[in-house]
Amino acid sequence: MLSVAFLTLASAAVSVATNLYVSSYEGVVHTVKLKQGAGDLLYLEPNATTAGCASSPSWLELDGENRILYCIDEGLQFPQPAGSLSSYNIQENGILAQQNRFQTVVAGPVHGVLYKKGDQQAMAMAHYSGSSITNWKVSLEGDITFLTNVTFTMDSPGPNEQRQEAPHEHQALIDPTGNFLLFPDLGADLVRVFSVDEHLNMQREEPLAVEPGSGPRHAAFWQADDESPLYLFVVTELANTLTSYAVTYPEEGGMAFEEKFVTNTFGGETIPEGAAAAEIQVAPSNDFILISNRNDSSFMLPNIDPTNSTLEESDSIASFRPSAADGSLEFVQLTPAGGLFPRHFSLNAAGDVVAIALQRSSRVVLMARDVHSGEVGNPVGVVELEGELTAVIWDEF
Ligand SMILES: *[C@@H]1O[C@H](CO)[C@@H](O)[C@H](O)[C@H]1NC(C)=O
Ligand SMILES: *[C@@H]1O[C@H](CO)[C@@H](O)[C@H](O)[C@H]1NC(C)=O
Ligand SMILES: *[C@@H]1O[C@H](CO)[C@@H](O)[C@H](O)[C@H]1NC(C)=O
Ligand SMILES: *[C@@H]1O[C@H](CO)[C@@H](O)[C@H](O)[C@H]1NC(C)=O
Numbered sequence: 001m002l003s004v005a006f007l008t009l010a011s012a013a014v015s016v017a018t019n020l021y022v023s024s025y026e027g028v029v030h031t032v033k034l035k036q037g038a039g040d041l042l043y044l045e046p047n048a049t050t051a052g053c054a055s056s057p058s059w060l061e062l063d064g065e066n067r068i069l070y071c072i073d074e075g076l077q078f079p080q081p082a083g084s085l086s087s088y089n090i091q092e093n094g095i096l097a098q099q100n101r102f103q104t105v106v107a108g109p110v111h112g113v114l115y116k117k118g119d120q121q122a123m124a125m126a127h128y129s130g131s132s133i134t135n136w137k138v139s140l141e142g143d144i145t146f147l148t149n150v151t152f153t154m155d156s157p158g159p160n161e162q163r164q165e166a167p168h169e170h171q172a173l174i175d176p177t178g179n180f181l182l183f184p185d186l187g188a189d190l191v192r193v194f195s196v197d198e199h200l201n202m203q204r205e206e207p208l209a210v211e212p213g214s215g216p217r218h219a220a221f222w223q224a225d226d227e228s229p230l231y232l233f234v235v236t237e238l239a240n241t242l243t244s245y246a247v248t249y250p251e252e253g254g255m256a257f258e259e260k261f262v263t264n265t266f267g268g269e270t271i272p273e274g275a276a277a278a279e280i281q282v283a284p285s286n287d288f289i290l291i292s293n294r295n296d297s298s299f300m301l302p303n304i305d306p307t308n309s310t311l312e313e314s315d316s317i318a319s320f321r322p323s324a325a326d327g328s329l330e331f332v333q334l335t336p337a338g339g340l341f342p343r344h345f346s347l348n349a350a351g352d353v354v355a356i357a358l359q360r361s362s363r364v365v366l367m368a369r370d371v372h373s374g375e376v377g378n379p380v381g382v383v384e385l386e387g388e389l390t391a392v393i394w395d396e397f
Helices: none
Strands: 003-005 018-024 028-036 041-050 057-063 068-073 084-090 096-103 109-117 120-127 132-138 144-151 180-185 190-196 202-209 216-223 230-236 241-248 256-264 276-282 289-294 299-301 312-314 316-322 329-336 342-347 353-358 363-369 376-384 389-396
Touching (some): 018 057, 018 353, 041 096, 068 109, 096 144, 120 180, 132 180, 132 190, 144 202, 180 202, 180 216, 190 216, 216 276, 230 276, 256 329, 289 342, 316 342, 329 376, 342 389, 353 389, 363 389
Parallel strands (some): 057 389, 276 342
Antiparallel strands (some): 003 376, 018 389, 028 041, 057 068, 068 084, 084 096, 109 120, 120 132, 132 144, 180 190, 190 202, 216 230, 230 241, 241 256, 276 289, 289 316, 299 312, 316 329, 353 363, 363 376
């Protein structure tokens, strides 16, 4: 059952040729068209539902230039090994035509990053349940070739014995030099570091060890400008901390991290019981960072169904303003995510709309964002879609 709602748009300037792609554990990728309606209305129209990314689509990466969408499947419905990586040609109207599907040798990929190395393209993936990372060559046409996998082990469980019984790779990210891949490991309390050479060979480097029991999930690099220090901001799922590290590149190789600042994903306020921070993104104007909190129920909102007078619980989005001088993070605001379990969100190119994928509410909410103050507010669009939603990305063309 799909239902579409209209809401007033504050001041967002969304390009009319815009699609959102939304991955769902229902086994599909939804294409949603954005349309400028009459006056200030933004209209979200579910336009297509595409299968083929197997049972548990968990992450999407867009190669906008070559009109290819990559879908990562966590393979939750199968015995191991079962994860997969698919590529789709993006056709007119955002219709997706499957190009390639490759079954992975290890289970449970939850995230991947598309990166360039010289004139080659590759995808590194983080396998949560498989305690592994994999690296893939991907052509400009979306052809996929497996390169390598690395599996990690732990001698004994971490402080959180339930969640840290094994290594759990949660994200893959490429550093700004393009020479290092990083993988936050929720189970091992590490951010694993690998160098990657021009042949796409990976070599293990010294990892970043984070607070025991904190469970690092996602991280983002940030540098104010070429002259400023480079920082890595790490979000932990089990402790809901947000930690800033100054990053340097020692002459002898690898990466070095110096802890600069620690807060939590609620701007230093008390962490609600059960909270589990999820995503971190740098705003396109490079002056704010946004984080999603799941299961914190920080807000009560009017029901999405206008005939229902019961209020709904909502989890939250937190915004911070980073300082180039010392890596500290000034808390800007905690605002409703528009539903439950904002597992992922992403900003449009102008940075004035945030699309939020609400896993437990099975809806995508668009929130207007003031690019000057960094404040997120006003819902400007919502679409209800089938399944637990895992990622939402913009395609503006
Ligand atoms: C998708 O959009 C195109 C162009 O607006 C339209 O022709 C088509 O009917 C739409 N498909 C669905 C399933 O809504
Ligand atoms: C790659 O994955 C396979 C299947 O899970 C595993 O048997 C093998 O040990 C892995 N290789 C490495 C180098 O981790
Ligand atoms: C959500 O939080 C509640 C406590 O408020 C906790 O009992 C529950 O296990 C949490 N759920 C998840 C999926 O983390
Ligand atoms: C009204 O909304 C509440 C909270 O979302 C929900 O639990 C309830 O089922 C809704 N009632 C109807 C009649 O849809």
